[in-house]
Amino acid sequence: MRCPPTSTDLATSELSPGTGAACDAVPAAYPPWAPTVVESRPTAVILDLFGTLVSAPDSSERSAASAQLAWAMRLPMAIAEAALCGSWQPRHDGQLRSSTAVATHLIERCGASAACTNEVEAVLARLARQRLQADRTLLQALKELRQGGSRLAVLSDASPDIAEAWDRSELASHFDAVVFSCRAGAVKPDRRLFQRVLGKLAAESGQVLYCGDGGGDELAGAERAGMRALRVARRGGPDGLAFGEAHWSGRTIPAVELLPSLLGGWGAR
Known part of the structure; x- marks a missing residue:
């Protein structure tokens, strides 16, 4: 277990503006x-x-993203959501270097057809634009x-x-x-x-x-x-x-x- 910092340049209390x-x-x-x-x-x-x-994504947003990916792969949402959640590490640590690689990875994890690659990539791009608003x-x-x-x-x-x-x-x-x-x-x-x-x-x-x-x-x-x-x-x-x-x-x-x-x-x- 990592111990919390014992010192910081800033004080160690939490206050909201205008209260207390x-x-x-x-x-x-x-x-x-x-x-x-x-x-x-x-x-x-x-x-x-x-x-x-x-905003950090919440479980409802993740489910909505999974539903869109499931539609693109013609699969049940539960399969797409499991693949999305289980792929966090390779999607973030550099193992996958492009959105095309991410789409291919998700399709392979789900056992979907490679013919879905362009549609899955389009969903990823649309979701990314929304996330960055x-x-x-x-x-x-x-x-x-x-x-x-x-x-x-x-x-x-x-x-x-x-x-x-x-x-x-x-x-x-x-x-x-x-x-x-x-x-x-x-x-x-x-x-x-x-x-x-x-x-x-x-x-x-x-x-x-x-x-x-x-x-x-x-x-x-x-x-x-x-x-x-x-x-x-x-x-x-x-x-x-x-x-x-x-x-x-x-x-x-x-x-x-x-x-x-x-x-x-x-x-x-």
Whole structure:
């Protein structure tokens, strides 16, 4: 069992904005989740994707995706759903390098006809585009972070269909760098992922704040890589699916939309 971090650059309580005695004691300019000691402001922010920038999928969304794949393969939904759930690792760790490879893998696991490949690939592409739709409030927060001088990157456990859809999403233009596990050949919390995204940002680890919902033990992984880490409450709610989530005793903020306020008042108290 992995022990929780024993220290962090951020305080170790969880507060929501506008609630509790701590909020009454702190000027509005300095939100209660801001650092309580003077420290250098991060110059770059690395963000998780699912559960952080876009909603984490829930069981109903997974079932809907399975139903579409089942239709494309002319199979019962239960078979498609079992194949989809059972293929998480190869879809995310680089064993499958394209959406065509993912489609072929699913078809083989289900025992479906290879003639379905194009239809399965089309379903994967459509689902990926839907998964990458972002809230207007989130896009505005990213714009404000960049206007404030922060360099931004995404580090995500993601499958090839997501990686292929990324450049056409509304999110892509807001980021200076992106690292997807399927392209890097490893999943969180593999240290190589954190090193790769730091290299793409040309940033030192101590200059970086990592923000994610905690899936894949990413927060402790970021700290082991020398970054400061901040948990964001899972976007989409507590029913969102997460793989490899670990206990986190560090600071949590309610949403990515609060990051501009946090960084704007960093070290000012």
